[in-house]
Amino acid sequence: MPNPSFMNGVPELLVLRTLEAKEMYGYELVQAIRARTNQAITLGEGVVYPALHALEAEGMLKSRRKLVNGRTRVYYALTKKGEKHLAGLVRHWQHITDAIGLAIGGTAHAAIAL
């Protein structure tokens, strides 16, 4: 998806949705997003971290350092505030995908695939 304005809010949605299931560190998260979107959405892998830092600064995520195989990783997990925000984002994107589904003549059940 090359249109940046259309992609506004997408990284946050993908990050929050992916972290909903379990806490992850950056590399693990990027791979999980690629797998969940069938590689349809490929973020520059390094640019996921500013999104994580910003979401943490807003209280949507919390982080903790964890020693794994001799290396310290920063693990991110969803907070209660993040869960509420994610629910709002999902509703918003479902509206958009429904509307686009109608506009292009398909059904209004074009579910958001995350």
Next chain:
Amino acid sequence: MLQSRFDRLSERLLTAGIVPRHVRRYCRELGDHFDDLVREEKAGGATPELAETRALARLGSDDALADAMLSRPELRSFMARYPWAVFGLGPIALLALSVMGGLYLEFWLLNHSGGIFRLWTGQGPGPVNAKLATEVYTVYNTLIVYGGPLLFAWALYWLGSRQRIPMAWTITGVAIVCVLGGFQDIIFYDTGCRGCGHLIVHSDLVPPFQHFAQHLTRAALNLAIAGGVWWFKVKRRTSHALALSRAA
């Protein structure tokens, strides 16, 4: 090569006002991510050189990595957003707080120190204990008046250089703290009877300018010490950078 790339990225982000804590963590996370990508590419059959090239490409270009951080205004530090508050109003607030805090502690000590002085001198309230109290509090006040401004000047310099704040702001903050601090005074005399001491707090920047020359000298001394330390640090950093570039 990767380290120098992250060093450049780090400098760019700090200069743009991103909080140092986020910059350090970002570079560390990118380094770890790069290692993971190289491992993944090698596991897929790539040679070490090809694995590194592909990992760098997947990580993102320098501009993309910097822009991703710079497009987040919430990651900019308070100091970068409001340097006038930190380096203009900050020194005044710091000096005022140090004097207020010093006085508060002094009042508390005065109310509780009778027993200590009695233990020390073996005498009750009177001229002997009053003399000792005056000496002790003179040392304490001297530390606040002489040490405080220099300590704050060092703190402002450290904060400014850590966030790559333009040198003009740091110099302004240090100059304000050195000059205002040079003109402030806290004087205490214990006259020996309960509630009869004298505690004088004043700045000679307001009339009647009784010891103006003396305070001006102290302000100049503060500026000279702060400037000297700054010059020494810059000189040391320059020679260190020269040695590094020669080694490279």
